[in-house]
Amino acid sequence: MTACNPALDLDRLAFPLSDEQRLLADVARSFAWDRLAPGAHDRDRTGEYPRTFVDELAALGLLAMKVSADWGGSALDNVGYVLAMEAVAEADASTAVILAASNMATWIIDQHGSTEQCDQWLRPYAAGELGPVSFALTEPHCGSDASALRTQAVRDGDGYRLTGQKMWITSGAFAGLHLVFACTGEGPRGISCFLVPAGAEGLAIGREEDKMGQRASGTVALHLDDVFVPADQRIGEEGQGYGIALSALAAGRVGMAGLCIGIGEAALAAGLRYAADRRAFGKRVLDFQNSRFQLADCRVELDAAWLLALRGARLLDQGHRAAAESSAAKLYASEATGRVVDRMVQLHGGYGYSREYDIERYYRDARITRIYEGSSEIQRLVLARALVDSLEVPA
Ligand SMILES: Cc1cc2nc3c(=O)[nH]c(=O)nc-3n(C[C@H](O)[C@H](O)[C@H](O)COP(=O)(O)OP(=O)(O)OC[C@H]3O[C@@H](n4cnc5c(N)ncnc54)[C@H](O)[C@@H]3O)c2cc1C
Known part of the structure; x- marks a missing residue:
């Protein structure tokens, strides 16, 4: 059974929307209705990650909704983003949360990354060649209090060695890139933000969580054991990671x-x-x-x-x-x-x-x-x- 509403009347909200926002909402709704809704019930049962649909969403520009056009993204504003998220979630909340995590991580790269980092990661991401990007902040002992992170990033020559654990990471097993927050110093002012590619040596993916809901969103732990990250893959300066996450x-x-x-x-x-x-x-x-x-x-x-x-x-x-x-x-x-x-x-x-x-x-x-x-x-x-x-x- 599917219960998507392909004809949601946005005018009823009496909220001024641009033609572009309406068009985007229509594109997202049509995709959600035609492609996501039919299999959402089965994916909920099996927990199968909607990999094919994530690729299709990339082709529609919905994976890189907030990435600027300079890097091939849709440069969508926040109103458009709300409309798209609503439309996708109406058909399949698991796919919507995959989009939410990935769009948040890539917005951070777009806003805080260097030109070289954006060129290296956002272009292939916007083109759908990288898959989703994970946002890896939470750890087994802390979620709400993100200032209490324990994952360490220790300086080693022209890079850092990252060791620790991340928990509840949406798309963790399928992401081509992880945005990882780790400590280069003490307290919130000692948190830094790193780009860690999938398959990095020392990075292991934990088993998939058997969740109550949003079961097809691919939630896993990430284990980092002495993962080397070159210094040019740190976003912002040392100690700016907490502020970057809050932004x-x-x-x-x-x-x-x-x-x-x-x-x-x-x-x-x-x-x-x-x-x-x-x-x-x-x-x-x-x-x-x-x-x-x-x-x-x-x-x-x-x-x-x-x-x-x-x-x-x-x-x-x-x-x-x-x-x-x-x-x-x-x-x-x-x-x-x-x-x-x-x-x-x-x-x-x-x-x-x-x-x-x-x-x-x-x-x-x-x-x-x-x-x-x-x-x-x-x-x-x-x-x-x-x-x-x-x-x-x-x-
Ligand atoms: C399906 C799923 C997907 C997720 N995806 C990601 C992801 O992609 N990336 C990522 O980094 N994290 C992710 N998370 C983690 C999520 O963000 C955390 O679970 C959330 O922030 C809560 O943290 P916690 O679970 O450690 O709970 P805790 O912080 O331990 O909180 C436990 C309880 O205490 C309450 N509490 C805590 N502090 C206070 C306070 N100061 N005052 C009053 N009450 C308080 C909380 O509200 C909660 O009710 C995901 C989690 C789930 C379940």
Whole structure:
């Protein structure tokens, strides 16, 4: 079963969109509907990584959405990025998170890499010759507190030797390149960022995680054992890695809000269709007032999530930092989608608990969105800090 919505009415959002953004949303939606949706259910079961589709997405320019045209990318703005993420996630959240991680890593190279690094890595990436790029920050003992990294990068002649472990790395086994954060000194100011190609000597890929949801996104650990990285493959200066990672958060979070909304839209469409079809006590389930109220609440919450995501994206496109706004978008979209999938499972009755129905997958796929890319608690910390900082009287 598939529950993608190929005719999502963007005008309903009353948000100004350019022709280019609409075109991009259409391209992403058509691809998602035609290519990703039909096999998403089976890939969820088998955990098969959508390698072919990642290559096809590269051909459409959707793998290098944010890479500048100088390097062959689509140079898409953040509003366009939200629309594309939503469309892909509506069909297949696993593929959407692959895009999210890869686009974040390559945006960092684009923004912070040297001309030589961009030429070496972004050109083949944008041309689809490199596969995805992984973003390797999290370690087994720390995720939210990225300043506590233990992976060491020890200077050795004209390069560094990297030793440590990375955990939960999306696309880790399939990436042609890994963006690895490691310590060249103490604390957050001692973190640096490195480009490590697939197959580097001493780099081993861990077993694939058997996850609750987004099961086809290829999540693995990376083991680094004395991996030599030439100094010209360090991004930025020594000690700039933490700031580089933080610089990508706001745009990553609005994109993630788009991913959440995609899952929510798919769930709402599935619930609406099911309720129109299923009968109880001589009526369609859709005709019970409670069903309608549940559907109405989903519509309102998803629309609110859309508007927060598009606001965050627009502010970023206008050059604002938008830290609080992007946190608000990601926090609200992930939690609203959690409520949407829960209501729509309920509307399906017992069938909502069956693997036969897509709603069961949406329910599982939605859960991680409150944890990765900054958990709900971390987003609340960011939002609360912005409020406290706005006080004129110091504590
Ligand atoms: C499917 C999947 C894909 C992922 N992909 C990637 C990837 O590609 N690259 C990558 O680097 N990482 C990736 N991650 C890792 C993800 O970003 C982390 O899991 C996330 O940041 C949370 O870190 P943690 O799991 O270590 O939890 P912890 O940081 O240990 O947090 C545990 C709990 O404590 C709460 N908590 C922590 N600090 C605070 C605080 N200050 N105040 C209140 N509560 C707090 C958290 O919100 C959470 O509820 C992925 C994870 C998953 C599951």
